[in-house]
Amino acid sequence: MNWKELVIALFGEAHTITRTGDVISGDAHLQVAEAELTIAVVGTTDHAEIGVETALAQARLVLDTVSRYPGRPIVLLVDTQGQRLRRRDELLGLNRYMAHLGCCVDLARRNGHRIIGLVYDQALSGGFITSGLMADACYALPEAEIRVMRLPAMSRVTKISEDLLRSLSETNPVFAPGVANYVAMGGIQSLWSGDLKQCLLDALADPNTSDIRTRLGADRGGRALAERVVHQVIEA
Amino acid sequence: MINALSYAELNARQRVEHLLDPGSFTEILGPSARVVSPHLALLGVPYAFDDGVVIGTGLMHDQPVLIAAQEGRFMGGGVGEVHGAKLVGLMRLALKVRPMAVFVLAESGGVRLHEANAGLIAVSEVMRAVLDVRAAGIPVVMLIGGANGCFGGMGLIARCADHVVMSDQARMSMSGPEVIESSRGVEEFDSRDRALVWRTTGGKHRFLMGDCDLLVEDDMGAFRQVAASLLGCSQKLNLQGLLDEQRVLTERLENTGQCNDAGEIWRRLGVEHPERVADMDVEQLQALKASQILGAS
Numbered sequence: 001m002n003w004k005e006l007v008i009a010l011f012g013e014a015h016t017i018t019r020t021g022d023v024i025s026g027d028a029h030l031q032v033a034e035a036e037l038t039i040a041v042v043g044t045t046d047h048a049e050i051g052v053e054t055a056l057a058q059a060r061l062v063l064d065t066v067s068r069y070p071g072r073p074i075v076l077l078v079d080t081q082g083q084r085l086r087r088r089d090e091l092l093g094l095n096r097y098m099a100h101l102g103c104c105v106d107l108a109r110r111n112g113h114r115i116i117g118l119v120y121d122q123a124l125s126g127g128f129i130t131s132g133l134m135a136d137a138c139y140a141l142p143e144a145e146i147r148v149m150r151l152p153a154m155s156r157v158t159k160i161s162e163d164l165l166r167s168l169s170e171t172n173p174v175f176a177p178g179v180a181n182y183v184a185m186g187g188i189q190s191l192w193s194g195d196l197k198q199c200l201l202d203a204l205a206d207p208n209t210s211d212i213r214t215r216l217g218a219d220r221g222g223r224a225l226a227e228r229v230v231h232q233v234i235e236a
Numbered sequence: 237m238i239n240a241l242s243y244a245e246l247n248a249r250q251r252v253e254h255l256l257d258p259g260s261f262t263e264i265l266g267p268s269a270r271v272v273s274p275h276l277a278l279l280g281v282p283y284a285f286d287d288g289v290v291i292g293t294g295l296m297h298d299q300p301v302l303i304a305a306q307e308g309r310f311m312g313g314g315v316g317e318v319h320g321a322k323l324v325g326l327m328r329l330a331l332k333v334r335p336m337a338v339f340v341l342a343e344s345g346g347v348r349l350h351e352a353n354a355g356l357i358a359v360s361e362v363m364r365a366v367l368d369v370r371a372a373g374i375p376v377v378m379l380i381g382g383a384n385g386c387f388g389g390m391g392l393i394a395r396c397a398d399h400v401v402m403s404d405q406a407r408m409s410m411s412g413p414e415v416i417e418s419s420r421g422v423e424e425f426d427s428r429d430r431a432l433v434w435r436t437t438g439g440k441h442r443f444l445m446g447d448c449d450l451l452v453e454d455d456m457g458a459f460r461q462v463a464a465s466l467l468g469c470s471q472k473l474n475l476q477g478l479l480d481e482q483r484v485l486t487e488r489l490e491n492t493g494q495c496n497d498a499g500e501i502w503r504r505l506g507v508e509h510p511e512r513v514a515d516m517d518v519e520q521l522q523a524l525k526a527s528q529i530l531g532a533s
Contacts, residue, residue, distance in 0.1 A: 052493070056485055063482055066475055085416045087425040088496055091436050092488060093447045094410040099363075099395030100481055106367045107478055125347065125356060126410060129392060133360035148352035157349050160279050174275050174317065174351045187357035211364045213357060214321060223354055226321040226361075229271060233291065233325025234332060236264040 001141060003045045003077065006120050009196040010075075017041050022048035023057045024077060030201065037204075040065040043077025043131075050127040051084035055097040058131065062104040066111055073114040073204055076105070076135055080127030102130035109136060109209055116203045118192070119144040119179070136209045137189040139199070140179045146188070147177030173222045184222025186213040241456040243381040244405055248290045248305035251341050254456045255379075255463060256294035256303065263292040264329075265322060273316050275351040284310045287318040291326045293335070297464050302330050305341035308384035314348025315389055320358025327365035330374050336467040337375045340397070345412065346388015359389030366396045367473065375399065375470045379459055380406045380448070385437065387412045395447070398471045401462050402439035402448040403455075404518050409437040431514065435498035440513060440521055444502055446484070453518050 001009070003024050007017050010028065017026030022044050030037045042061045048054055065072055083094060109115050117132030119140040125148050132138040140146065148154075151169070155162040169176030173184040182188040192199035214230050217223030243251060252261055265271050267285035276283040288310035293302055304326050306313040315323075323340075330338045347355035366376050376397040380386045385407035386394050394400055394408060402408060413427035413436070426432060435441055443451040452458040471477070492501045499510040507513065507524065516524065 052485075052489060056482070056489065059478075059482060059485075063475070063478060067479070083410050085411050085419045085424075087413075087416060087436060090409045090411065090416070090425075091441075091495070091498060091501065092493065093442070093445055095391035095408065096395045096447050097485055098410065099392045100478070100485060102360075102363055102392065103367065103396060103473060103481075104478055106364065107473060107475060110371060111475070126388065126392065129356065129360045129363070129389060133357065134364065146353075148347055148356050149349065154349055154352065158279070158281075160281070160350075164279070168278055172275065172278065174354045176353075181353055182357070185353060185357055187353070187360075211361060213361060214324070217357075223317055223357075225271070225274060226317050226324075226354070226358065229265070229318055229321035230325040230328060232269075232271070233264055233322060234328050236329065 001120055001143070003043070003079070003120070006077065007041070010200055011197070015041070019045060022046055022054055025061050030197070032201065038072055040069065040072050040074045041077060042074060043079070045079050047079055047081040047122050048127070049081050049084040050098060051086065051089045052092050052094055052097045055101045055130070059101040059104045062108055066108050066113065071112045073116065074108055075200070076115065076117045076131050078117060078119040078123045078128060078132040079121035080124055081122065082124035083126035098126060098130045102134045105131065105134040114204055116200065119146055119188070124148070133187065137203060137206065138187065139190055139192050139203060140182070140188045142179060142191045142193055144179050145177060146179050146182050150177060181222065184220045186216030186220060186223060189216070240453070242454050243403060243456050243459050244383050244454050246456065247309060248307040248341065251456070252290055252303055252305045255339065255460050256296055256301070257298065260295035261292055262294065263290060265291065271318055273318050273351065275316065275354070279350055281350060287316060287322065288313060289319045289322050291322050296467060299336040299467050300333070301467070302326055302335045302338045303341070304339070306343045308343035308382045311348055311350070312384050313344030313382070313390070315344060315346065315355045315358055316348040316351040317354035317358060319348065320355060320362055323362045324358070324365045327362070327369045330369045331372055334374060337377055338369055339377050339379060339463060341379045342386045342390050342394055343382030343384050344386060344390035345384060346390050355389070359393065362393050363396050366393060370398055370470070370473055373470045373472060375466060375468065377401065377463060377466050379463065380408055381454060381459060382406070385412070398469065399450070399466050400448040401450045401452060401459065402442055403452050404439045404521070405454045406439045407433070407437040408442055408447065413437070435514065441498050443521060444505060444507070444525060451518050451521060
């Protein structure tokens with residue numbers, strides 16, 4: 001689904017969302033019972049590569065919302081091919097720019113903004129870590145793709161045969177790309193389908209803002225150990 | 237320096253022993269607990285009984301601290317499910333016991349690709365957990381001095397901490413030079429050009445830019461001295477702090493965004509002789525930064 005279809009599905013015509021470069025942003029309005037709820041939308045499109053400019057632009061939008069509209073919910077729309085792979089961006093400190101975006105999202109949460117992430121197309125590695133994965137909860141459309149790397153590349157890097165990786169990935173969600181695997185591991189709260197506006201309203205109504213992903217991963221069987229390890233350390 | 241003990245040459249456990257007061261370290265989920273990666277075993281890849289990260293409690297100058305040290309010699313310090321969960325657990329423990337600091341001796345290529353999906357989620361969990369500790373007024377301090385550097389997801393985690401300390405031999409960035417070269421070609425980034433790699437990702441560049449707060453020699457004693465000076469030094473993140481960071485990063489882009497080499501950037505920052513930076517020692521760099529650098533912070 002492209003971003004225009006997505007915002008129509010989420011908000012109908014009641015939005016001012018536009019695109020600047022690979023960044024999309026604007027306000028949207030939802031009718032909640034009798035009241036109208038305004039939401040800030042921040043995201044990327046066209047499988048954006050996240051370089052210093054893209055990270056900084058998104059951080060600016062999040063900070064503007066925190067500064068000017070206390071408490072306004074923020075929806076992060078994710079479509080990224082990951083961090084930009086250029087020497088110039090590394091020279092400028094890309095990890096600092098991207099971490100800054102993550103810190104801004106985290107600050108918004110602490111200041112009482114609900115933050116919902118939605119992977120609507122593609123989410124890869126670093127570009128995903130500092131946006132959708134920093135939300136209160138991150139959701140995905142069923143047709144979205146989430147991955148660190150595809151199996152052929154993983155096979156090359158790890159020097160493990162693609163056949164073995166493919167057969168293991170049928171029973172273990174850790175190895176293969178796919179939104180269902182991320183749901184099983186707790187990284188994605190759930191998949192949205194049908195009435196997307198209702199899905200968003202339900203997500204906004206969920207009062208939880210603490211990080212429960214290791215527990216979800218354990219409950220769903222996709223990450224058996226993480227939750228137990230965390231608790232063993234806390235109780236040590 | 238007399239009797240210098242190279243930080244880079246020590247393993248994770250030795251670094252912990254030397255950083256803390258002698259004999260004060262108590263490991264949590266150490267090798268005898270045998271909490272190993274279930275995924276590496278499936279792949280037939282050797283696993284480690286600590287999953288490549290040492291965590292625990294200890295004392296520094298008699299003050300209680302928590303500590304984690306990544307073992308770069310095991311899978312490049314890559315963050316997998318268990319490794320990440322140990323770091324998350326340590327941060328949550330910090331909220332409970334309120335140490336004077338949490339030290340993270342980072343040495344990692346980022347997400348461990350053998351268990352990529354779990355590692356990716358774990359990195360974001362560690363980021364959130366670090367920011368929780370920071371918000372509680374407990375300083376999180378990143379110490380970076382291992383041969384494998386601090387890359388990928390770990391580079392992101394590092395920049396969520398209150399303080400980043402690097403040695404002049406250390407490296408920190410997002411994508412490593414090899415990754416960029418394999419994706420964009422050797423013309424974009426020649427990963428075998430050591431001088432280029434160092435002035436793009438190395439401790440001196442990061443220090444001049446302000447991406448690390450403190451620069452030390454590759455010496456265990458120097459790391460210990462700086463670490464002790466940061467006990468209790470919390471820098472809580474708030475809106476004003478992040479607006480300041482936004483301004484710094486915006487100005488950096490305006491002033492140096494067109495530069496294609498560290499030398500050009502240093503010149504714009506006010507360094508009169510960028511060509512001399514490579515040969516400067518830590519003391520000279522500190523003096524240089526104190527005297528000449530105007531644009532960085």
